[in-house]
């Protein structure tokens with residue numbers, strides 16, 4: 248699709264009433280809505296330095312924590328068969344609860360990124376556009392335990408004013424390892440200074456490079472990846 252068509256799409260959908268909620272957890276071939284902390288509304292979060300950036304606004308308490316074996320896939324699906332229509336990146340994070348995940352609000356330096364969807368060029372667009380499902384592989388050496396899995400898609404359609412669509416769900420990772428993870432806090436994981444990808448003007452001049460905000464994706468330690476060949 249040509250860049251001009253995307254611009255048109257962005258303008259048409261800008262006034263649409265319904266935004267989106269990541270309402271369903273995907274774990275392998277199964278899905279769960281009970282494991283999701285559902286936000287009070289489908290509007291985006293704007294303040295990426297506030298606590299609502301962690302798991303969204305006034306979320307329900309999930310009633311289920313879904314077990315997933317390390318090495319398996321985890322992800323989210325949007326409500327009502329919706330598709331992403333705001334240009335911008337997406338990412339999936341894992342946050343290790345200090346104990347039972349049901350009692351954890353997501354605070355502290357306990358998060359790492361396991362997948363991201365950035366930009367493509369000629370023509371410039373974002374990989375998250377028009378997707379309804381996002382899944383990632385949990386690296387095999389992630390420690391076992393209870394986690395929040397968090398997704399974010401950042402709408403960059405108003406340059407300088409990013410809109411965050413975020414959601415969290417509760418999982419329990421089993422069969423994990425002892426990967427050395429560098430963790431971040433959410434909020435605290437992005438800043439306007441450190442992450443030009445938050446405030447970039449995506450229309451003009453047309454970007455020729457783009458870095459997804461936040462830390463690098465953790466894909467498992469090298470030793471672990473090598474061991475998988477044995």
Ligand SMILES: *[C@@H]1O[C@H](CO)[C@@H](O)[C@H](O)[C@H]1NC(C)=O
Pocket residue numbers: 287288304305
């Ligand atoms: C969230 O909860 C607070 C306190 O109950 C309330 O004042 C606020 O309006 C709620 N926000 C949304 C978006 O529901």
Ligand SMILES: *[C@@H]1O[C@H](CO)[C@@H](O)[C@H](O)[C@H]1NC(C)=O
Pocket residue numbers: 308349350351352
């Ligand atoms: C709801 O979740 C919060 C953490 O986000 C926790 O502090 C609280 O105890 C939970 N409430 C119930 C009734 O489990």
Ligand SMILES: *[C@@H]1O[C@H](CO)[C@@H](O)[C@H](O)[C@H]1NC(C)=O
Pocket residue numbers: 330377
């Ligand atoms: C979005 O994806 C659906 C399903 O793959 C496809 O039918 C539709 O044409 C796509 N829309 C755009 C704008 O690319």
